[in-house]
Amino acid sequence: MxxxxxxxITGIAQGSMIALxxxxxxxxxxxxxxxxxxxxxxxxxxxxxxxxxITALGGxxxxxxxxxxxxxxxxxxxxxxxxxxxxxxxxxxxxxxRGLSNTRITPLVTALGMSVLLQNLAQLLFTARYRxxxxxxxxxxxxxxxxxxxxxxxxxxELFVKRTWMGxxxxxxxxxxxxxxxxxxxxxxxxxxxxxxxxxLAALGAVLFCLDQSPVYPTAGVVIGTRAFVxxxxxxxGNITGAMLGxxxxxxxxxxxxxxxxxxxxxxLVFAALIAVLLVRPTGLLGKPGTEKV
Amino acid sequence: MKTAHPTRKPPSTALGAPLxxxxxxxxxxxxxxxxxxxxxxxxxxxxxxxxxxxGAGKTTTLKTIMRLLPIAAGRISYDGQDLAGVATEExxxxxxxxxxxxxxxxxxxxxxxxxxxxxxxxxxxxxxQETLEDVVKLFPRLGERMKQEGGTLSGGEQQMLxxxxxxxxxxxxxxxxxxxxxxxxRLVADIFEAVALVAASGTTILLVEQNTRLALxxxxxxxxxxxxxxxxxxxxxxLANNEEIRxxxxxG
Numbered sequence: 142m143x144x145x146x147x148x149x150i151t152g153i154a155q156g157s158m159i160a161l162x163x164x165x166x167x168x169x170x171x172x173x174x175x176x177x178x179x180x181x182x183x184x185x186x187x188x189x190x191x192x193x194x195i196t197a198l199g200g201x202x203x204x205x206x207x208x209x210x211x212x213x214x215x216x217x218x219x220x221x222x223x224x225x226x227x228x229x230x231x232x233x234x235x236x237x238x239r240g241l242s243n244t245r246i247t248p249l250v251t252a253l254g255m256s257v258l259l260q261n262l263a264q265l266l267f268t269a270r271y272r273x274x275x276x277x278x279x280x281x282x283x284x285x286x287x288x289x290x291x292x293x294x295x296x297x298x299e300l301f302v303k304r305t306w307m308g309x310x311x312x313x314x315x316x317x318x319x320x321x322x323x324x325x326x327x328x329x330x331x332x333x334x335x336x337x338x339x340x341x342l343a344a345l346g347a348v349l350f351c352l353d354q355s356p357v358y359p360t361a362g363v364v365i366g367t368r369a370f371v372x373x374x375x376x377x378x379g380n381i382t383g384a385m386l387g388x389x390x391x392x393x394x395x396x397x398x399x400x401x402x403x404x405x406x407x408x409x410l411v412f413a414a415l416i417a418v419l420l421v422r423p424t425g426l427l428g429k430p431g432t433e434k435v
Numbered sequence: 436m437k438t439a440h441p442t443r444k445p446p447s448t449a450l451g452a453p454l455x456x457x458x459x460x461x462x463x464x465x466x467x468x469x470x471x472x473x474x475x476x477x478x479x480x481x482x483x484x485x486x487x488x489x490g491a492g493k494t495t496t497l498k499t500i501m502r503l504l505p506i507a508a509g510r511i512s513y514d515g516q517d518l519a520g521v522a523t524e525e526x527x528x529x530x531x532x533x534x535x536x537x538x539x540x541x542x543x544x545x546x547x548x549x550x551x552x553x554x555x556x557x558x559x560x561x562x563x564q565e566t567l568e569d570v571v572k573l574f575p576r577l578g579e580r581m582k583q584e585g586g587t588l589s590g591g592e593q594q595m596l597x598x599x600x601x602x603x604x605x606x607x608x609x610x611x612x613x614x615x616x617x618x619x620x621r622l623v624a625d626i627f628e629a630v631a632l633v634a635a636s637g638t639t640i641l642l643v644e645q646n647t648r649l650a651l652x653x654x655x656x657x658x659x660x661x662x663x664x665x666x667x668x669x670x671x672x673x674l675a676n677n678e679e680i681r682x683x684x685x686x687g
Contacts (some may be wrong), residue, residue, distance in 0.1 A: 306558060313541045313552050316517040317501060325527035325556035325604065429543065 148396040154284040154353070156392020157291030161346030162369035163376070163384040164298065165223075165339030171315040171379035172335050173235075174245065178252040179226050180343060181366020182259035183219050187344025188357040189267055191215035192274055195348075205278040208352070223340025224333050230255045233330065263359035271356040280354065287349045294342065295385050301338075302381055303331040311335060315379060364408075368395075371411055375418045377428025386426055390414065436569040436636045440605040443530060446479060446514040454479040454608060454639050455500070455531075460509035462492075462499050469495040471663040472509070477608070482631075482640040484650035484671065486684060489662035493643040494536050496660070497610050499539040500641075501533045502526050528556050530607035534614065536643075538597040542586030546577055549585050549596055553603030562605065571671045579643070591622030596628065608639040608681035615646045627653050647684035651675040659684075 143406060162184055169177045195211030230251045300310035310331045313321040322328055350365060351357050372391045376383025391411050398407045429434065439445070448454045453476040462470040470492045477483045500503045500511055502523045511518040513531060521529075532553075541549050550570065554563045560639050571578035574595040580588060585596060594614055601609060611630065615623045623646075631653055633642050644650035649673040651657055659667040659680065667674065674680050 265587050306555070308458070309544070309548060309552055310555070311546060316541045316543055320535065320541065322503070322523045323501065323527065323533050323535060323539075324552050325524045326552075327522075327524050345577070 144400060146399070147221050148400050149253050149393060150288075151284060152393035152396030153389060154287045154291075154392070155395060156372075156389035157288055157295075157385075158215050158346045158349050158353075158388075159365065159369050159392055160385045160388025161291055161294060161342045161349070163372040163388045164295075164366065165343045166341045166370050166380060167376070167378055167381060167384040168311070168335050170373070171381075172176075172311060172318075172332060173231070173248075175231065175248050176252060176370070177226075177231075177336075177339075178249075179230070179255035179259060179380045180223075180339065181362030181369070182256050182263070183223050183226070183340045183362075184343040184347045184366060184369075185263060185357070185359065185362035186222055186259065187215045187219035187340075188347035188351050188361060189263065189346065190218040191348040191351065192272060192357055195275065195277070200275040201277060207275075209279045212345060213346045216341040219340040219344030219347075220337040223336040223343075227333060227336040232332075252341065260362070269359055271358045273354075273356050274348075274351040277352060283352050287353060288314040290345070290349060294345065298338075298342070298381065307331065307334060352400055368408070368411060371415045375415055375425055377422075377425030380425065380429075383425055383427035436573065436602075436633065437565055438605060438607075438637050441557050441562045442529065443528070443557075443607075446530065446607050448479045448514050450480045451478050453477070454514060455641065456510075456512045457496070457500065458497065458510045458512075460496070460511060461507040462504055463496055463507045464504060468507075469663060470499070470507075473660070473663070473665055474509075475658050475665065475668070477639060477641050479639055480634075480637065481656065482634045482642060482654045484642045484644060484657040485660055486644060486647045486650050486657055487666075489645070490662075491660040492663045493660055494612055497533055497641070497643055499609065500526075501531065520650060524556075527595050527604060527606075530605075531610065532601040532604045532606035532608070533610040534594075534597045534601045534612060536612040536616065538590075540585040540588075540591045540593050540596050540600070543584055544586070545582055545584055546582075546596055547581045549600050550577075550603050553600035554605075556604050563603065566603050566605065570602055573602075573632060574599055574625075578621035589617045589619070591626070594618055594622075594626055595629070598626070598633075602633065606638060608641070609633065611640065611642045611644075613643060613645060615644060620670075623649070647680070648675075 165180045169175060191211050194214035195207045198207040198210045200207050231248050234248050302311060310321060310326045311432055314328055314331055318328055372385045372387035375390060376387030394410055394414055395407045398404055398410050446454055455477040457473055457475045458639050460473045473496055487493055499506060502518060502521055506519060509521055512528060517527060550567060551563060576592055577595055577599055588596060614626050627649055637672060643648060651674055654671045657671045658665050
């Protein structure tokens with residue numbers, strides 16, 4: 142019983158971290174109907190910058206300063222990287238070839254290309270070596286910090302999206318971008334802010350993830366990025382609350398699997414859950430059918 | 436209803452002088468020449484109608500004025516300033532708002548949120564409150580539905596919401612694209628009466644409408660658009676009595 146309880150707690154911590162990354166996928170999809178495959182690489186880059194910043198700030202010598210300062214550095218860097226990716230790879234494609242059938246495929250392929258480019262860039266800059274974060278806090282405290290941070294961030298994001306002008310503009314663009322422009326909304330600015338927000342959350346998730354005993358390496362984004370993407374789809378892609386729910390679900394499934402003799406099957410079960418959810422609700426747990434006109 | 440914008444100056448164009456001028460406009464998209472040569476003007480304080488069959492280029496004209504479509508040739512100017520190279524958001528900021536065809540409301544936002552977004556170009560709380568009250572006076576049905584999602588409204592109510600949302604911007608000029616499309620007949624009259632009230636409060640209006648009878652009844656002047664060109668223009672009274680118009684658009 143205690144085992145299950147502790148697995149649930151770990152699972153929720155893991156899941157809330159996955160949710161932080163899933164939010165980036167879901168926000169960008171909500172607005173641009175684009176799956177930003179480079180998001181997992183923004184996560185990875187954030188993890189690297191976080192590691193360097195934490196080490197530079199003293200690491201275990203000054204755990205509070207290093208932890209908070211390192212996280213903020215990683216978030217700032219990722220925010221810039223996210224918007225650079227958007228401006229370099231996606232923005233030039235928008236609005237071109239309007240009315241052509243491949244308008245959604247082109248940015249998707251570009252996103253894949255951006256992902257590969259960033260992975261290789263990381264390999265070149267940082268080598269393929271696995272690196273570990275210094276142990277800033279005892280592990281059980283780390284998990285509490287992860288959980289509390291993730292919950293606070295999600296509440297903050299929900300308020301941001303529901304209550305602020307910028308949040309309303311984001312939701313409006315996701316429903317009807319042309320109508321949003323007719324209100325006077327500068328859509329390219331809102332899109333940039335969406336990328337910044339999503340990327341910063343990914344970096345936050347990355348630092349938390351690595352503080353919880355995970356190494357960072359150039360392809361580190363792939364595994365966790367896939368899980369986060371699945372979380373976003375399970376929750377209903379484009380839906381922020383859904384992404385949080387999906388993340389928690391996947392985290393808990395993952396930890397519960399570890400209690401069984403089949404711990405290697407974690408990702409298999411994650412995808413099984415995806416298939417099961419999509420069979421019952423093709424738009425995901427909270428996705429609304431029919432709101433998207435093509 | 437109040438129409439003053441909290442920060443933007445009113446148009447410098449005098450009442451009765453051309454506020455919007457479209458000169459030899461040509462527009463092509465997707466390989467089709469949607470507009471060949473359209474010239475029209477809307478004078479400050481007028482209600483001008485643009486009528487014509489499906490595919491004549493009415494919506495294209497409005498979307499191009501809003502700079503949602505590129506100009507192939509010709510010129511559009513508002514309040515004496517050229518709109519070439521001006522972004523849609525900037526056209527809105529200068530005081531032109533479009534109520535788009537098919538209403539294009541934000542279906543998962545509440546009625547209130549839809550209206551609030553209309554005020555994006557000023558975000559002034561006092562103006563928002565005043566305009567909200569004016570819009571509810573204009574369309575009492577919206578007042579009862581403030582907390583409902585836009586998508587749950589009937590077609591007529593959605594049209595009211597779309598017009599109300601455009602008015603929230605405090606535009607000096609309002610472009611309306613087919614406000615009667617797909618709406619219960621008894622609501623159509625309400626909507627046109629509201630548009631007349633908006634015009635009476637000093638907003639210049641360009642109205643695109645397939646319902647020729649209504650369009651000519653509520654406008655002072657009108658243009659007839661045929662396959663991307665202006666086929667005829669004149670005062671709405673003259674056009675309503677014109678033999679050709681009667682035969683082609685008013686059912687004899």
